[in-house]
Amino acid sequence: MTDAPFLDRAFAAICDTGGRLCGSPSERAATALLKSLGQEATGVAARAEPFEYGGWRPLACALTGPDGAPLPAHPLVRSAPGEVEAEVIDLGRGEPEAFAAHAGEIAGRIVLVRHELMFNPGTIHRRLKYRAAVEAGAVGFLIAGPVAGGCVAGSSGRAPQEAGIPAFGISPEAAQALARRAAGRPRARLSLTTEESPATAENLFFDLPGRTDARVILTAHIDGHDLGESAIDNASGLAAALEVARRLTADRPAGGWRRGLTLAFFNAEEWALTGSALHVEAMSAAERARVSLVANLDSPVGGMGPDGGLAALTCGMAGIEPMLLAAAEAEGLALRLHRPFQANSDHANFARAGIPAFRLVAGFGQHEAPARLVLTPRDRRDLVDPAELTRAAGLAERIVRHALDAPAEDAAAWRAAAPAPAPAL
Ligand SMILES: [Zn+2]
Numbered sequence: 001m002t003d004a005p006f007l008d009r010a011f012a013a014i015c016d017t018g019g020r021l022c023g024s025p026s027e028r029a030a031t032a033l034l035k036s037l038g039q040e041a042t043g044v045a046a047r048a049e050p051f052e053y054g055g056w057r058p059l060a061c062a063l064t065g066p067d068g069a070p071l072p073a074h075p076l077v078r079s080a081p082g083e084v085e086a087e088v089i090d091l092g093r094g095e096p097e098a099f100a101a102h103a104g105e106i107a108g109r110i111v112l113v114r115h116e117l118m119f120n121p122g123t124i125h126r127r128l129k130y131r132a133a134v135e136a137g138a139v140g141f142l143i144a145g146p147v148a149g150g151c152v153a154g155s156s157g158r159a160p161q162e163a164g165i166p167a168f169g170i171s172p173e174a175a176q177a178l179a180r181r182a183a184g185r186p187r188a189r190l191s192l193t194t195e196e197s198p199a200t201a202e203n204l205f206f207d208l209p210g211r212t213d214a215r216v217i218l219t220a221h222i223d224g225h226d227l228g229e230s231a232i233d234n235a236s237g238l239a240a241a242l243e244v245a246r247r248l249t250a251d252r253p254a255g256g257w258r259r260g261l262t263l264a265f266f267n268a269e270e271w272a273l274t275g276s277a278l279h280v281e282a283m284s285a286a287e288r289a290r291v292s293l294v295a296n297l298d299s300p301v302g303g304m305g306p307d308g309g310l311a312a313l314t315c316g317m318a319g320i321e322p323m324l325l326a327a328a329e330a331e332g333l334a335l336r337l338h339r340p341f342q343a344n345s346d347h348a349n350f351a352r353a354g355i356p357a358f359r360l361v362a363g364f365g366q367h368e369a370p371a372r373l374v375l376t377p378r379d380r381r382d383l384v385d386p387a388e389l390t391r392a393a394g395l396a397e398r399i400v401r402h403a404l405d406a407p408a409e410d411a412a413a414w415r416a417a418a419p420a421p422a423p424a425l
Helices: 006-016 025-042 096-101 126-135 172-177 231-250 274-282 285-290 318-330 347-352 386-405 408-414
Strands: 047-064 073-075 082-090 110-114 140-144 167-170 187-208 215-221 260-266 291-297 311-313 336-338 357-361
Touching (some): 025 231, 073 187, 096 126, 110 126, 126 140, 140 172, 187 231, 215 386, 231 291, 274 347, 285 291, 291 408, 318 357, 318 386, 357 386
Parallel strands (some): 140 167, 215 291, 311 336
């Protein structure tokens, strides 16, 4: 396999490490692998940034349906432990209107909602539904995935010290078994034991200096979920970022570009964006001002059609949009722009700090695309078309290459933000 092109070899090797749930041996193996792949791509050694986060590990998880039969269930990351038995209230998709319409019926019951396509303008994030259930007094939370026979993973968004309620991802069949009948609402039993203690993970950085102290950050998140290989989300982004860094390094001018390049791999992204949040929080105002652009590759494959439903999520950073469109046009790709603030990946923490940042994602708004299968057991390498991975790397390379050498006045314009970014998740 060593004679395979670097991009394909890196992607396969990252998938080989498994789902990369933060804190698991799989994630630690991936972090070690990325230290060596990053060094191979850039020629410089990794700078590791260890950080503490609220570690959490499920020990035993069980869901029992109305007839006492066990149903498949997968605990959401940082789900509260506990044992509850109660009626199930099915709130369909789980939009705010459904919670409002059933406000008086939720307390003391187990809320059931549906997982939605992650990459869609109107998607309501699972963490908002979980929060709404907790606030309405629910004693348990179930979210049904899109794949027959498979559960769905994800984070509950519960903070380390928070009480919370047991929260599981389940299969569509399990949701069916828990649907309301003429005889009334079925009862279910949720049981979860966990181990929680402070844990350490690492963000990784590979720095190539520029002729000025400004820099461009090219990033992808390391960690994933343990139901599949986290291939689309986000072995694809990691491999594409490595490939872009490798190509840029290969023809880097002797004195460097105008700006430095930092290849950054953030960790605990699936845990409410913890690794990048701590990193941005620790940056001084001067350090923040020096970052011209953050290009975040998170699930840049998994779309359909010639343009793959590629989208740039700009989190209110309107100033970068013309530059992104120009790069896509030069690549012969249609790129969709989505400006509302969506805290669905690491770029959001930078944008919130006023740093020009975007996420490149595929399958945006494509309800039948493979991207709908992220967070399920189906997110494995066979879902990823190698040509799509090459296309994502090509677009990312063009954007970053441009950003590394663009004139200072262009970079100043990138910092323009849209007037009213939505509140954080
Ligand atoms: Zn992701």
